Amino acid sequence: MSESYxxxxxxxxxxxxxxxxxxxxxxxxxxxxxxxxxxxxVIDGECAPEPIGSMPGVSRLSIPDLxxxxxxxxxxxxxxxxLFPKLEDRLKSDDGREALNxxxxxxxxxxxxxxxxxxxxVITDLALDPYTVHGxxxxxxxxxxxxxxxxxxxxxxxxxxxxxxxxVDMVAPSDMMDGRVGAIRSALDGNGFEKTAxxxxxxxxxxxxxxxxRDAVGSAxxxxxxxxxxxxxxxxxxxxxxxxxxxxxxxxxxxxxxxVKPAGPYLDIIRExxxxxxxxxxxxxxxxxxxxxxxxxxxxxxxxxRCRDESLLAIRRAGADMILxxxxxxxxxxxxx
Ligand code: PBG
Numbered sequence: 001m002s003e004s005y006x007x008x009x010x011x012x013x014x015x016x017x018x019x020x021x022x023x024x025x026x027x028x029x030x031x032x033x034x035x036x037x038x039x040x041x042v043i044d045g046e047c048a049p050e051p052i053g054s055m056p057g058v059s060r061l062s063i064p065d066l067x068x069x070x071x072x073x074x075x076x077x078x079x080x081x082x083l084f085p086k087l088e089d090r091l092k093s094d095d096g097r098e099a100l101n102x103x104x105x106x107x108x109x110x111x112x113x114x115x116x117x118x119x120x121x122v123i124t125d126l127a128l129d130p131y132t133v134h135g136x137x138x139x140x141x142x143x144x145x146x147x148x149x150x151x152x153x154x155x156x157x158x159x160x161x162x163x164x165x166x167x168v169d170m171v172a173p174s175d176m177m178d179g180r181v182g183a184i185r186s187a188l189d190g191n192g193f194e195k196t197a198x199x200x201x202x203x204x205x206x207x208x209x210x211x212x213x214r215d216a217v218g219s220a221x222x223x224x225x226x227x228x229x230x231x232x233x234x235x236x237x238x239x240x241x242x243x244x245x246x247x248x249x250x251x252x253x254x255x256x257x258x259x260v261k262p263a264g265p266y267l268d269i270i271r272e273x274x275x276x277x278x279x280x281x282x283x284x285x286x287x288x289x290x291x292x293x294x295x296x297x298x299x300x301x302x303x304x305x306r307c308r309d310e311s312l313l314a315i316r317r318a319g320a321d322m323i324l325x326x327x328x329x330x331x332x333x334x335x336x337x
Pocket of ligand 1: 127129175209211212213230286287
């Protein structure tokens, strides 16, 4: 502790951390509302919002409430919403045929948002999980042991055209079938929708962090199984080279935006994809990443705002241009307060 003890240092990195304004000048990464996309759950009818137990602060909304929410998100500077329908059980079937009903819930929601809040980017998932009784993202093959790749892609391409007709800005295939991005691109182009963009869930891992989402859309409970095994189509969490192969294929097939999902536990993948491609890159901070921060904060174990902000900053620092996050609205509200 003596005053006379002096290191002979030329470089003292702490000099640039001394004051708030020096730290601001040296700051390398920022998270703005414009970088964020709010995932939203939509339900049919004129009912009250339905809170989702495993996602405190998130509710399923009727279309009128969703419109109100979209107005608020737009006013806060959030760039987009990603829509997820929660269907009544009676509309679910083995082949998910409700997905191709031209008046299905999600298509009505797209039309309503694009009419009321046209500047807000609307993204819709392409996958069959909200529509199937088993909760899988596609159609069973003959033996009902695995998903039928090409038959599923045919349905996804039709869903894409319906969503484009409804006015969606981007379709987001989240199914992980082979060849779907190319098939969706040609279906869109063939029907005059060359302006509709594709945000490809390119490196989507078979993650346990999707649990709360499956409560939200009822894709777990309807099958009676809480841990749906999607490992024949989603990526093995152990594999990074395989993720890069998927990303390269989606780029070749015409994706406009690539995505890594989940985000926080896969920051290494985000960084690698960022270095492999020049396309815009999205990362999805999924339901389980949200739930773990919320749960720990509720117990007083973590500071909600600081952990939320740090989690988003880390995803941007890893190289994501845009983030799908259930924190989008709360984050923007804090910036404006
Ligand atoms: C469905 C889909 C899932 C998510 C987005 N789209 C779940 C799944 O693959 O089972 C998860 C999102 C989240 O956990 O927040 N294709």
